[in-house]
Amino acid sequence: MFKYYFEQIHNVEIWPIISLSIFFVFFIGLLWWVFRVDRSYIDEMKNLPFDEH
Numbered sequence: 001m002f003k004y005y006f007e008q009i010h011n012v013e014i015w016p017i018i019s020l021s022i023f024f025v026f027f028i029g030l031l032w033w034v035f036r037v038d039r040s041y042i043d044e045m046k047n048l049p050f051d052e053h
Contacts, residue, residue: 006012
């Protein structure tokens with residue numbers, strides 16, 4: 001059923017590559033942020049639900 005619709009889309013083979021690339025860039029960026037973030041920021045966010053303002 002979907003094969004017919006996908007055959008009608010021009011350059012359909014590029015979309016999985018684009019999707020994988022977006023996921024890969026996001027995942028690598030997230031890992032980079034996790035390893036570069038300041039430890040005090042992590043502790044502040046960890047204790048945020050317990051802070052009373």
